[in-house]
Amino acid sequence: MGHSNSMQQSHIDNTILQLDDPVAAIELIMDTYGDEIKRLVYTYMKNFADTDDVTQEVFVTVYQKLHTFHGKSALKSWIYSIAINKCKDHLRSWQNRNQRLKDKLIQFGGSPHKNDVKTPEDYVLEESKSSEMITAIMDLPLKYREVIILFYFKELTTAEMSRILHVKEATVRTRLNRGRSRLKTLISAERGAIHG
Numbered sequence: 001m002g003h004s005n006s007m008q009q010s011h012i013d014n015t016i017l018q019l020d021d022p023v024a025a026i027e028l029i030m031d032t033y034g035d036e037i038k039r040l041v042y043t044y045m046k047n048f049a050d051t052d053d054v055t056q057e058v059f060v061t062v063y064q065k066l067h068t069f070h071g072k073s074a075l076k077s078w079i080y081s082i083a084i085n086k087c088k089d090h091l092r093s094w095q096n097r098n099q100r101l102k103d104k105l106i107q108f109g110g111s112p113h114k115n116d117v118k119t120p121e122d123y124v125l126e127e128s129k130s131s132e133m134i135t136a137i138m139d140l141p142l143k144y145r146e147v148i149i150l151f152y153f154k155e156l157t158t159a160e161m162s163r164i165l166h167v168k169e170a171t172v173r174t175r176l177n178r179g180r181s182r183l184k185t186l187i188s189a190e191r192g193a194i195h196g
Helices: 002-018 022-045 048-068 075-092 094-099 120-139 142-153 158-165 169-195
Strands: none
Touching: 002 022, 002 075, 022 048, 022 075, 022 142, 048 075, 075 142, 075 158, 120 142, 120 169, 142 158, 142 169, 158 169
């Protein structure tokens, strides 16, 4: 399945890059990657207003710099790199540091397992666990949160993350391990508080 997805992704990327009209190219990029990039940006911003602003900045930058993309990585990885850099720039800005309000992620549901017949109770339990997991991920420090999200939700390899985040692959693996460990601790503490 992964190989099929990468072939399909490669075909989409080639179609985009062969377009002579930059407006048509950016429209296809936004149709293909828009929702995914917006979700990624939200994991950094943690509020919808900043997410919309930064997502718009990402696609303006992609539009302005598309001619500089040389195919050394997948187009998706290149766009992710731009998005992550825009998020980090925004988070570092003085105005944002002083005005940012911490919003809790209310709804970010997981998808049910294929071909399983579930009762309403199963859905409630699953949604509760998914919400608990997402909340715990969002509470991680940024350097751990970003690798967990890129690895598990965006399914990037450690090599791709290394290029996007501009850190060594060993650093990515270390952050993944530490992030998993902190996540496990956060979830255990949260469950202990609920059941204790």
